[in-house]
Structures are given as structure tokens and as C-alpha cells.
Amino acid sequence: MVNPKKCLYTCINQMVNHSKTIMKKLNFFITFLLFVSSHSQLTSRNIALEELYLAANTHYPLIKDAALIDNIEAVNLAVIKRDALPKVSLEGRGQVQSENISLPLGNTVLEAPLETWSTSVNIDYTLYNGGLTRAKKGIETASANVNRNALAVQLRTLKDQINTLIFAISLSRKQKQILENSRNDLMTNIKTLQSAYDNGIALESEVATLKVRELELTSDIVAVAADIDTYFILLEQLTGKTLPKDVQFEVPNSNVLDNRDIQRPENALFDSQKSFYAAQEASIAANTLPKISVFAQGGIGDPNPLNFSDFSTTTFALGGIRLNWNFLDFGKGKKEKQRLKVQSEQIEVDKEVFLFDITSKSQEFQEKIRAAQLQIANKTNILALQKSILSQTKVQLDNGVIKANDYVTQLNATLNAEQELEFNKTQLQQLQIEYLTLLGQL
Numbered sequence: 401m402v403n404p405k406k407c408l409y410t411c412i413n414q415m416v417n418h419s420k421t422i423m424k425k426l427n428f429f430i431t432f433l434l435f436v437s438s439h440s441q442l443t444s445r446n447i448a449l450e451e452l453y454l455a456a457n458t459h460y461p462l463i464k465d466a467a468l469i470d471n472i473e474a475v476n477l478a479v480i481k482r483d484a485l486p487k488v489s490l491e492g493r494g495q496v497q498s499e500n501i502s503l504p505l506g507n508t509v510l511e512a513p514l515e516t517w518s519t520s521v522n523i524d525y526t527l528y529n530g531g532l533t534r535a536k537k538g539i540e541t542a543s544a545n546v547n548r549n550a551l552a553v554q555l556r557t558l559k560d561q562i563n564t565l566i567f568a569i570s571l572s573r574k575q576k577q578i579l580e581n582s583r584n585d586l587m588t589n590i591k592t593l594q595s596a597y598d599n600g601i602a603l604e605s606e607v608a609t610l611k612v613r614e615l616e617l618t619s620d621i622v623a624v625a626a627d628i629d630t631y632f633i634l635l636e637q638l639t640g641k642t643l644p645k646d647v648q649f650e651v652p653n654s655n656v657l658d659n660r661d662i663q664r665p666e667n668a669l670f671d672s673q674k675s676f677y678a679a680q681e682a683s684i685a686a687n688t689l690p691k692i693s694v695f696a697q698g699g700i701g702d703p704n705p706l707n708f709s710d711f712s713t714t715t716f717a718l719g720g721i722r723l724n725w726n727f728l729d730f731g732k733g734k735k736e737k738q739r740l741k742v743q744s745e746q747i748e749v750d751k752e753v754f755l756f757d758i759t760s761k762s763q764e765f766q767e768k769i770r771a772a773q774l775q776i777a778n779k780t781n782i783l784a785l786q787k788s789i790l791s792q793t794k795v796q797l798d799n800g801v802i803k804a805n806d807y808v809t810q811l812n813a814t815l816n817a818e819q820e821l822e823f824n825k826t827q828l829q830q831l832q833i834e835y836l837t838l839l840g841q842l
Contacts, residue, residue, distance in 0.1 A: 448650045449566070449833070449842065452639055456558040459640030465551050473544035480536045486525035491699075493518050503709070512711055513703060520699025520716075530689025535682045542676040549669035556665055558638065559837050565635045566649045567830040569628055574822040576624045582815050583617040586610060589807070592798060601800065609804035613811070651833055652842065662758050663840035670751040677744045684733050684740075690725040758838060765835040772828040779821040786814040 457463055494517035502511040590610045596602035628645070636643055696719035704710035706718065793810040796802045836842045 445644070446648045446650050447643070449562070449652070452562050452566070452635075452641075452649075453559055453842070455639035455641050456562055457555050459638070460555065460558060462551065462554060466548070469544055469547045469551065473540060476540045477537055480533060480540065483536075484526065484529075484533045486523055489522045489524075491520050491522055501708075510711070512708075516701070516703060518699060518701030518705050520697050520701075523696045524693055525695075526691060526693040528690070528692040530686045530691060532683065532686040532689075532691075535679065535686040538679040539676070539683055542672065542679040545672040546669070546676050549665060549672045552665040553669055556840075559842065560834075561638060562635070563830065563833055563837060565631050565638070566651075567826055567833075569631045569635070570649065570829075571823060571826040572624050572628045572631065574826065575819055576621055576628070578815065578818050578822065579617055579621045579624065582811065583614060583621065586614050586617065586811065589794065589797065590614060593804070596798075596800075606804040609808060613808050651829065652836065660762070661839065661841070662755060662762075664754075664758065665840065666754055667751070667840075670747055670754070673747045674744050677740045677747070681737055681740050684736050688726065688729065688733055690723060693722045693724070695720060695722055761838055762835065765831060765838065769828065769831050769835065772824055772831060775824045776821065776828060779817065779824055783814070783817040783821050786810075786817040790814045 494515075496515050498514070500512035500514055504510075590607065593602050593607050593610060597604055597607050632643060632645065696717070698715070698717040700713065700715045702713035704712065704714045704716055706716045707714075790810050790813075793802065793807050797804065797807040833842065
């Protein structure tokens with residue numbers, strides 16, 4: 401009769417051996433790829449967090465808007481400048497009428513022709529427009545600054561994405577290293593227990609229990625490695641940089657709780673919006689001032705348009721100075737200024753709300769940072785105790801005092817404690833960087 405337990409152990413051993421064969425082939429393939437890539441790819445090096453920020457800003461498609469904003473501003477300023485140049489126009493006119501004036505001259509009557517026409521070249525040049533041209537340029541520049549600062553606010557979100565990815569990579573790397581160390585220790589214990597089983601001291605089920613755990617750790621390592629690859633793909637897409645898999649990320653190391661100054665690009669955006677409304681107010685004031693211009697006209701007409709008694713085809717010319725002053729607008733300008741003042745006050749309110757929210761979030765970050773520091777101290781003590789217990793458990797397993805399940809349980813407890821400690825360390829570093837990013841100091 402077939403022994404079910406023996407079949408189970410045999411199957412497990414086959415799975416383990418098959419897994420080892422696959423892992424050996426996989427390790428060889430990975431080693432080969434690393435060897436090839438080491439000669440063709442970027443060598444291992446450190447990369448600063450600020451360099452990743454700069455690369456993302458340069459690579460992200462939205463950055464193209466910066467050049468467009470500059471071009472639009474330059475074109476609009478050129479248009480405004482040309483508006484201030486003299487205006488030259490060609491004017492022509494012809495008409496037929498049913499009757500015209502007649503002048504009695506002695507025994508004859510001089511009648512004006514019923515058909516008239518004239519062609520002239522007109523020149524108008526504004527000498528003084530109350531500063532309206534300067535005001536229009538100010539509006540255009542202020543509008544471009546608003547667009548630039550709005551773009552900076554949009555690009556700032558790239559920093560948050562990069563922070564999330566690099567710390568996800570860092571944490572996954574630590575988790576993978578912990579799993580690999582645990583698997584290496586477990587493989588050593590498997591060899592010891594296998595030797596004991598070969599000598600008839602240990603049960604086959606004890607060896608199989610450790611081998612099952614080894615397979616589980618191998619599966620976890622593969623999953624974490626896949627996560628790391630995914631994070632790298634996202635980071636490379638975001639920055640446009642090809643990064644070696646062993647690249648180390650350099651992050652600022654400072655006492656972040658001492659940093660409280662808010663240097664976010666939103667501050668510049670609010671200020672530029674208020675400047676835009678101030679520029680519009682200057683334009684309203686310029687519209688109420690007198691405008692002085694000169695004009696000239698020269699052409700040919702039939703009859704002479706300047707001399708009503710000359711009915712022949714002749715040339716003519718005239719010139720002069722013109723004053724235009726819209727001194728009474730029935731309070732329209734005043735109302736427009738009031739509207740701009742209210743809009744400017746609304747921007748100030750929005751700025752206060754923004755700073756209030758940032759301050760609240762910064763206080764929340766400070767509390768989280770303090771809590772993480774306390775957790776690290778506590779988890780460090782817990783891990784030291786778990787490692788001490790694991791060492792004792794290993795000795796007990798080698799001496800046959802406990803079963804493999806007891807050892808695996810303690811191994812898992814130690815593994816969890818180590819992962820939690822590394823998680824808290826990475827979390828603390830991430831909180832510090834996100835805190836500086838929140839304040840705009842990164």
C-alpha cells in the first residue's frame with residue numbers, strides 16, 4: 401500500500417529540486433545579462449534627487465508650453481509696438497448725385513458737377529496716448545508671467561511622483577535583501593537538517609517544511625524584483641533617463657523640523673495674478689487721459705474737395721493736430737477699477753487659504769516624523785530581541801528540541817520585525833523629503 405505522507409514528501413522534494421534547477425538557469429541568465437549590460441549601459445553611480453527633478457521637468461511634454469508662452473509674449477509685444485507706429489492708409493471715393501450747387505456769375509450760372517471723386521493718402525501718428533501703449537505692454541507681460549507661474553505649479557507635481565517612486569524602489573530593495581538573507585539562512589538550516597535526516601536523526605517532514613518555506617521566500621523575492629522593475633520603468637518614463645538597476649539615490653539629509661519657510665511656486669502665481677490686475681488698472685487710467693495725434697492727407701480729386709469754387713481735377717493736401725479726450729465716461733472706469741480691486745482681494749484670500757492648508761499639512765508631517773522616529777527606536781529593540789530568539793531557536797532545531805514549524809514561525813516573526821524596521825526607516829526618510837517638498841524647499 402502506498403504511503404500518502406511518503407508521496408507528499410517525494411512530491412515536495414521533486415518540486416524543490418525542479419525549482420532549484422530553474423533558479424540556477426535563471427541566475428545564469430541574469431548574470432549573463434548583467435555582464436552584457438555592464439559593458440553597454442550606464443555604469444553604477446549615485447544620482448541626486450534634484451537631478452531627477454530637473455530631468456523630469458526637461459522631459460515632461462508640458463515643458464513645451466514654456467517656449468510657447470515666451471513666443472506668444474514676444475509676438476503680442478511686437479504687435480503692440482507696431483500699433484504705436486504711424487498709420488498710412490489709402491482712401492478713395494466716388495459718387496453721383498441728382499443735383500448739386502449752382503453759382504450765378506453775371507449772365508451765366510456755374511453749376512457744380514453731379515459726378516465727384518477723390519483719392520488720397522492719409523497719415524495718422526499718435527504723439528501721446530496717455531501711456532496706453534506702456535499699459536498694454538504691462539498687461540501682456542503680466543499675463544505671460546501668470547502663465548509661466550501656472551506652468552511651474554503644474555510641473556511641481558512631478559516632484560511628488562518622483563519621491564513616491566524612488567522610495568518605493570528603496571523600500572523594495574531592502575525588502576528583497578531581507579528576503580534573500582532569510583532564504584540563505586534557511587538554506588543553511590535545510591542542509592543541516594537534511595544531513596540529520598540522512599543519518600536518521602530528523603524526520604523527512606521537518607526537512608520538507610523548511611523547503612516549502614524556501615520556495616515561498618523565492619516566490620516573494622521574484623515578486624519584489626518585479627515590483628522594482630516596474631518602478632524603474634515608471635521612473636525612466638518620467639525622467640527620460642536610463643538608470644542602472646543598482647543606482648543609488650542621494651537625498652538631502654538635514655533636520656527638516658527646523659525648516660518652516662514656505663517657498664512654493666503657488667506664491668509666485670498669486671503675486672503675478674495680482675500684478676496682472678494692477679496692470680489692467682493702469683490701462684483703465686490711461687484710457688481716461690487725453691490723446692494727441694497729428695494727421696496729414698494728400699491726394700487728387702474732381703472737383704477740388706478743399707475749394708468748393710474749383711470744379712477742375714486738381715491735387716490737394718492738408719494736415720493738422722488732433723486732440724481726443726474722453727473725460728466723461730459716466731463712472732465706467734471707476735466701476736472697472738472696483739471690479740479689479742475685488743478680484744485682487746480674492747487672490748489674496750486664495751493665497752491665505754493656500755498657506756493655511758500648507759501650514760496645517762506641515763504640522764501633520766512634523767507629528768508623523770516624530771512618531772516614525774519613536775517607532776524606529778522601538779522596532780530596533782524588537783528586532784534585536786527577535787534575532788536573539790531566532791538564534792536560540794536555531795540551536796534548538798539543530799538539537800532536535802523543537803520542530804521545523806516552530807523555527808519557521810520564529811523566522812517569520814524575525815523577518816516581519818526586520819521588514820517593519822526597514823519600512824519605518826524608509827518611511828521616515830520619505831516623510832522628511834515630502835515635508836521639504838511640501839514647503840517648496842526641494
